[in-house]
Amino acid sequence: MSKKICDFLIVGGGVVGLSVARELRKRSPKASICVLEKEGNVGVHASGRNSGVIHAGFYYSPDSMKAKFTRSGNLDLHQFCDEAKIPVNRCGKLVVAGDEKEEQVLDVLAERGRINGVPLTLIDKSQAADIEPRAKTYRRALWSPSTSSINPRQVLDALVTCLKKTGSSLSFGETFVRKGQNSIQTNKGTIEAGMIINCAGTYADAIAKQFGMGRDYVILPFKGLFIYAPEANGAIRTHVYPVPDLSTPFLGVHVTIGADGKTKYGPTAIPALWNEHYQGLKNFRMGEFLKVASAVGRKFLTDGEFRRLARSEIRKLSRPFLLSQVSRLISGVDLSAKPEWGPSGIRAQLVHKPTKSLVMDFVVEGDKRSLHVLNAVSPAFTCAFPFSRHLCDRIFS
Secondary structure: OEEEEEEEEEEOOOHHHHHHHHHHHHHOOOOOEEEEEOOOOOOOOOOOOOOOEEOOOOOOOOOOHHHHHHHHHHHHHHHHHHHOOOOOEOOOEEEEOOOHHHHHHHHHHHHHHHHHOOOOEEEEHHHHHHHOOOEOOOOEEEEEOOOEEOOHHHHHHHHHHHHHHOOOEEEEOOOEEEEOOOOEEEOOEEEEEEEEEEOOHHHHHHHHHHOOOOOOEEEEEEEEOOEEOOOOOOOOOOEEEEOOOOOOOOOOOEEEEOOOOOEEEEOOOEEOOOOOOOOOOOOOOHHHHHHHHHHHHHHHHHOHHHHHHHHHHHHOOOHHHHHHHHOOOEOOOOOOOOOOEOOOEEEEEEEEOOOOEEOOOOEEEEOOOEEEEEEOOOOHHHHHHHHHHHHHHHHOO
């Protein structure tokens, strides 16, 4: 068993953990920085399974961290991709309304965008058709020209290259086991660190509790599934999203254009049964299953809105139903098609135990020795660079 010492130890090699390491290096050129990743590569879970959409930042309440970080993160990520020569599909996004009630929400989103400093335009039906001829909207739509798509794997790989060049270390296949008195124990040995930054995704709450943090919270894993659209590359020009339910952290079924021009429909947002419940019984852990079952069961019994959301999301596992949802957004959808499901992704959704509510914004707790990212909520990939600056401001304050 080995023993290591470092100034900063980051647990979790997703986009947030890597971005924190990058920002720490900028502020502490001579510090020893180590990223601990339990898998054999970075971004094996949520970050590497991300949709790749660079969001603009108009969905979110102006007083939220998400609003602040998404707008600046959009600019940062575009710049990073340009400098790293990572292809960006600057396809934009249309948000379409199904009826008069949904159209009123477009005005709410437009106002949020104005306050958040996001370039947005309310357009009429004919203008929407000029942008995407197959888009369907009631009378108006919202056009977001700064929404784009990238390949998240390329961003993660570029971050790893950056970290290696600047002297940070990445330890793969090494898992956090438990907190020691002045160290942590891993499956490979002991690590002493001046500061520990917990960016462990679905495991962040369990790790935080060992440090006396996050006692009011529990993380529930939600599974997202897309289907590959039976469309030729370039058949759809832009992302097409529905008007969202602003009371939930999910954006509904939408049409996503990838960096390569391919089209996807989805996603679902159903509770996973354990943290890495991607397919079948792979990665099954009884303790995680019991934790999730208990938390979901309590919410299902006590929260009528959660019951409604869960039932509506479960229906999306039916391809005909999911395709019918897509047909509300664009014309020409073959409802009899049987497209393939893409690989699933799991998002770590924080629940506030006292109120039993889904937490809609970033949550961080910590002290002078450790910092814990309890809720790196979507769109954390877009927000990663400014969020890492926020975390480092706390570390160096």
